[in-house]
Amino acid sequence: MAAYYNEIDPYAAQWLRNLISAGHIAAGDVDERxxxxxxxxxxRGYTQCHFFAGIGVWSFALRMAGWDDSRPVWTGSCPCQPFSIAAVAHERAGFDDSRHLFPTWFDLIRECRPVVCFGEQVGSRDGLTWLDSVFDHLESESYACAAAITSAAGAGADHIRNRLYFVANSMRTGRQRHQPIERVSLAAQAPFAESRNAAARLRALMAGDYSGLLSGDEPSIAVERCRARGYGNAINARQAAIFIECADEAMTHH
Structure with a gap:
């Protein structure tokens, strides 16, 4: 069962293909349109669909949380520039910004009716306003929605950078249901979610300072571990597991 990745940036799209070939994310096709x-x-025919795919962090994070590649899901990290305080004020226009592409993604959701959708946005006041609109749209199509704000520091970065993550579960009669997945142990999650100083360690390692390595670690292994902790916009295995638990509980109780 193949995954679909939609990413317009050619550099990121090639990274997706490289990661697919290396087996780090779900096998599938990359669409640069x-x-x-x-x-x-x-x-049609795709089990998973990842929009605004970047370098496939959603696929990677879901795998780390125990979500099998064969389990249906849609994800979308919609452009944040229209709602981000980091953007130049005169260059962002909120819902009137041409980069506000959730309505386009929603049209596909409404037509294809995926069982579960995950998404993200900046964790700012404007991001929360965006989320209100997103939930209004999804709930109008019989999705139950929940959200949480987490910080990049929770994935080992040395800055806060709050991000908002949401999950939407279809409540439509006759939708496919799944058995709850086996939870990923905290011990298995720890290398990806627990260290708070991963960014500093990575900088030191890349500069050739291996003094912070654990006993028995090879430099290349430690570098990969640090990179894993910093993957993406604060997505980590623990947070993904929380969302999946919410999804399974919603399916169980409705």
Missing amino acids: SIEDVRPDDL
Whole structure:
């Protein structure tokens, strides 16, 4: 069962292909077209669909949380520039910004009706306003929604950078149901979610300072571990597991 990745940046798209070839993310196809050019028929036959895919962090994080590649899911990290305080004020226009592409993604959701959707946005006041609109749209199509804000520091970075993550579960009659997955142990999650100084260690390691290595670690192994802790916009195995637990509980109780 193949995954679909939609990513318009050629550099990131090639990274996706490299990561797929290396087996780090779910096997599948990379589509470099704008999401505005994607039609529902283009997505037929795909078990997982990842929009605004970047370098496949959603696929990686879901795997770390125990979500099998064969389990259906859609993800979308919609552009944050229209709602980010880090963007230049006169260059962001909120819901009137041409980079506000959730409505386009929502059209595909409404037509294809995936069972579960995960997404993210900046964890700012404007991001929460965006989330209100997202939930209004999804709930109008019989999705139950929940969200949480987490920090990049929780993935080992040395800055806060709050990010908002949401999950939407279809409540439509006759939708496919799944058995709860086996939880990932805290010990298994620890290398990806527990260290608070991973960014500093990574900088030291890349500079050739191996004094912070654990006994028995090879430099290349430690570098990869530090990189894993810093993957993406604060997505980590623990947070993904929390969302999956919410998804399974919603399916169980409805």
